[in-house]
Amino acid sequence: MKIKYKLYTAILGMGLLFSACTDGFENINKEYLPDLDPAESDLVFALKSGSTYAGAHLHQRIKNINIDCFSQYFENGAINRTWAPNDGYNIDYWSDHYRWLLHANSSIEGTKDSPEKINLNSVARIWRTYMQSQFLDFFGPAPMPTTKGENSAYIELKDQYTFFFKELSEASAAINTDKGFVSKSTQDIIFQGDLGKWQRFANSLHLRLAIKLSEIDPTLCAQEVTNAAKAKGGLMIANSDNAKGPIMSNGLWGQQYNYFMYQQSWGSKEVMTTTMEKIFTNLGGIAFNEEAKKAPAKLDPRGTKYFAPSVKGLWQGIPPGLNASETATDKPLLDSMAVDYAYLSPVWIVKNNTKPIDLLMYTEVCFLMAEANERGFVASGSAEEWYNKGVTASMEAWGVAAADITTYLKSADKNGWGTSAAYGDAAGNGNTKLEKIITQKYIANFPDVALEAWNDKRRLNLPAFVTPRYTSPAAGTYPLDKNIQNPNNFISRMAYPQQEVFVNKDKYEAGVALLGAGGDKTSTPLWWASKRSNYCTSNVN
Structure with a gap:
């Protein structure tokens, strides 16, 4: 309980005293959304920034150059194909993330004692969990500023996940869908003021985070999967529930897809x-x-x-x-x-500059539930039903004809790794039910939700990846043995910004210790992936 209390107060403390970020904070609010209540203005700022990496600068440097490469969605340039950390990029993400979090925390702190603003408070808590979970997936254990504004201790992932589950459960349950939470629906750029969708997003995010514990703590995983599936408001139920970050599309730098x-x-x-x-x-x-x-x-x-x-x-x-x-x-x-x-594809993906950024989609929920059912973490429908729903929803979103979807789901034809689409077909290496589920999840999340593709690779060593020909010695220690069934051949995290060594040295070193024996290297696994599980049965290289 002591750890949970410290974590809770530390996170809320960002909204009170953070000496590095509070200078002129009221002016920032007034300039950003001058006609809004400060708590609403803070939330709107956090929604915009956290859903789009605040524009092209960070999207390119963190998502496209790093995460897209780690997930093997793209090969897009020389900067990080060999996984060498770019400290300037990492500093930018670290600094900006805490600025976004400051706004979310200020919104939470400003509404926590106002029952009439419970919906605003709940959405801010849900969104804070989304932003922080994404950040931790990139770096690992990270600090939270204290109410004294001092450099803070790094909090281990296990405690942060415990906090996330509590936050999502409480915030989702507290939402009153009969009332609003923003002065205009357009201020909610994610769901346009639809609190039912916010509830389903919270519960679906809860499910995403719960499944991530499948290897490190199967018991807790099963418990939290059940909590998410049974939560008030339920899970996402259709593509219309998809969470998306809209783009301003005004042609200016970073304001287009x-x-x-x-x-x-x-x-x-x-x-x-x-x-x-x-x-x-x-x-x-x-x-x-x-x-x-x-x-x-x-x-x-x-x-x-x-x-x-x-x-x-x-x-x-x-x-x-x-x-x-x-x-x-x-x-x-x-x-x-x-x-x-x-x-x-310039016809389908980048045909114009207005496409919103996908954050969490119904298709992912289907594959999360398929895995949860297949592995016995929950009994809700059947794994095959959820799998077929996920494939169908993904195909429909991309305009695939119904007849082709039917043909596809019956096909035993094997892909280059030995995996087929038909759930009941088990012939050959690379064709387990889990390999089918994660392969389809990987395809469905393209291109915007690459972080979850990388997360599954780290957690399960799925889907099968081509091993890199070369990795930078500055990145970490990799065997480079061309064995696709060896999880150690693939990147595990990004190194911390080296400014932490100078401004937060003692706590940085304690944080590195939380990573374990591998230290602050890209080859060191995060807590939830530390079992180095391998479910890849393909023998293709």
Whole structure:
């Protein structure tokens, strides 16, 4: 109880005294949304910033250059393909995250004693949990400022997750859907004032976080999965419940769908990896439906909606972890990256600059429930029913014909890793039910929810990934043995900003100790992934 109390008061303390961030804070509020109550203004600011990485600067540097690479959704440039930490980028995320959290905490603190603002308070608590959980997935144990404004201790992940579950349960239960919480529905950029959707988002986020404990604490995982599934308001029930962060789309820097800007405005191709190529190839048994000089005969119908054939007409991926200094082997591939490899579809993904950013979708909830049922964490429907719902919802969202969906779900054709779409087909390596579930979840979350793809890779070593050819010695210790069943071949976290060594040295060192023997390296697993579980049965390299 003492730990929980300290964590709770420390988090709330951000809204009271944080000497590094409070100078001119009232003016920031007035300039941002001058006509709103300060608590509402703070929440609106946190919603906008936390849902979009506050624009292109952090989205490119944290999501696109780091997380998209770690999840093998894209091979998009030289900066972090070998996992070497970029301290400047990490400092920016660290600093901005705590600024966003300050606004959420100020909203919570300003409404906690006002029963008439319980909905505003609840939404702010839910959103704070979303932002902080994303941040911890990137770095690991992190500090919380105290009410004295001093540099704070790093809090271990186990205690933060305990706090998250409590927060989400209480906040969801406290919501009164008969009343509002913002002065105008447009101030709620996520759900436009729909508190029923906020409840379902909270419970679905609870489910996401609970499943993450499947390996480290199966008992707690099962308990919290059940709590999430049975919570007031229920889980997301359709694609219309999807949580999205809207883009201002005014053509200014960072105010458009960022992948559109990277590829269409800048001309920098977001290139498919060989991992994605293997996942899509032959899956579902449906014929390739685009013109191309080189392509698989059969392809998951989402494959060409995600990636268009290259400039040369080639629907193929590039290997991850290439080393430009290997002039005989890797450099020629990198030099031809813009013309030889499939890239983000300009017809479906980046056809305009207005696409909102997906945060948590109904399809993910379906696959979370499929896994929970398959592994005995909950009994709610059947794993196959949830799996089929998830595949169908994903296909429908991308305009796949109903007849093709039916064909797909019956197909025993194996993809490049040995996985088929039909839930009942168990033949061959790489084709367990869990491999099917996580493969489909991986596909459905593309491209915006790459963090969850990386989370599943760290937690389960699924789906199968191509091992990188090279990793930077500055990143961590990796065997590079080309064994796809060895979780140690894949990145586990991002290193802390090195400014922490200077401004928060003692507590930084205590935080590093919470990581365990590996220290502050990208190869050190986070608490919930520390079992180094491997569920990959594919024997394809």
